[in-house]
Amino acid sequence: MTDPATPQAGAPTAVPAQPGAPTEPAPTMPPPVPVAPAPPPGAIVLEKVTRWYGNVVAVNDVSFSVGAGVTGLLGPNGAGKTTILHMLAGLLRPSAGKVLIAGQPAWRNPAIYASVGLVPEREAVYDFLTGREFVEMSARLQKLPDTKGAAAKAIATVDLESVAGRRVGTYSKGMRQRVKIAGALVHEPPILLLDEPFNGMDPRQRLHMMELLRARAAAGAAILFSSHILEEVERLADRVLVINAGRLAAAGNYRQIRRLMVDRPHTFHVRSSDDRRLAAAFLAEPTVFGAELADGLLTVRVTEFSGFTRIVARVARDSGVSLFEVAPTDDSLESVFEYLTSRR
């Protein structure tokens, strides 16, 4: 039973961008850097965008619009998240449709990079430069008036001052990630694109980075980051775009997405003191539409995950059966994505 109260969540048309949800900069943050001009509501726009690789479709007729605030691009590996971010960064041509950055086409338009920062997923940074040299290079190529000052500020923002004089080749994965972010932030872009930004970071760095991104969003920046980890998106994103198999499976705030994920048909394995009697009792419940016994294992099919979890204990108690184990069978994120996609 899906919730009819959120009909637009999976709508194929562009979902209007939500104004940045209230975010407060955490007290431990370095002072939030004032962001240049605030982006319009449609800072990032995809209009019916499709991208083919040969005869494989990587992104299929995707439309969305992202404004100020933090938006999470959630999906399993290979869903098309990187392809979308690369098209937004002007590094891939859309096979069909429009990709706009601040109203300008992203493809073949280097001028957009003055207002965009990209943090690519690949770790590659010039190994022979020091962290400071790398960020200063970014500042110089952005034609900033005070390259050293801007670089120092960006390095401080990502908390990398202590190793800024060391060659990037000696950096850990997390340090490389942060130096890339400093390079992308140095010109304080109103639009920030990050591909799996938390990969390789330890929990403390992750927290720090989330605070940093929230602060920039609060200052008016439009931030789009990809992730295959639900928990990251939950903690950071005001708005979530779910991508699976190249399609936009759902869009909305985290709570709406979460409900879609929970209120879906599900299968449980149940072990108890009397499986046969329990199966009969379950079948009398409206949320259960199937129960079968095979190899001493009771499999129960239910219409709704949370509905079943609410009744399971009561049904067992009423029929005098002791429950040993109740286990959902397919709670992987992949199956959730598949379900969301199949709803369309």
Next chain:
Amino acid sequence: MIFSQVASVTLRALVGRRRTVLMILLAAVPILVALLVRANTVGIAEVGQTLDGLVVRIILPLIALVFGTAALGMELEDGTGVHLLTKPISRLTIVLAKVGVAGALTAALVVPTTIIAAVLLARPFADVGALAISLAAGTLVGSFLYAAIFAALGVITSRGLIIGLGYALIWEGLLAGILPGSQIFSVREYVRGIVNTLSPDTIDSIVGSGAIVYAAIALVAAIGIAAYRLATYQVRGTD
């Protein structure tokens, strides 16, 4: 400022690695050969032909191949190039800086080695000055032209090194000397033409002084193609 920033990062990427040591060794070969010749003779008459066969045909394209493809193509392959591409800077500026550095490095190795080998090989009372200057000018132009061609190749294909090697050995090394009319499409012939224009006795040439025009056209074309391909560059292997 943009040009010098891109150039200095490129220079640091290319110098100070095992690659540079190998290139210096390669560039030393003509000098070693000349020393061997010198140890047994007082010098040879065919200095131009000898250095054409050794330097212009083999050493120059190989060194330019390595620096030219490394300057741009390799950076795009290993992913560091993205940091350059996502900046509001002209793609032509990027190409000019890359070709400039790759060409200058190639010339820094090839031109001195050519001059030294020419001086060592020349017979007593030969016009060493004309010999050295003409060969230096020819290899200098050749360095930048080859660097531009190989830089363009590195943007066009991810297999720039191997395709460039095939082009250098098969087309420049073999076919262009044999097929009639093919000379106007051969960098080696341009180098010979420039040498011949400055010092007719050093080497013979089919294209002659026209080589300067051809070389200029080829250089502009290679840089233009590289800049266009870079402007429409699409990252490989996503998702």
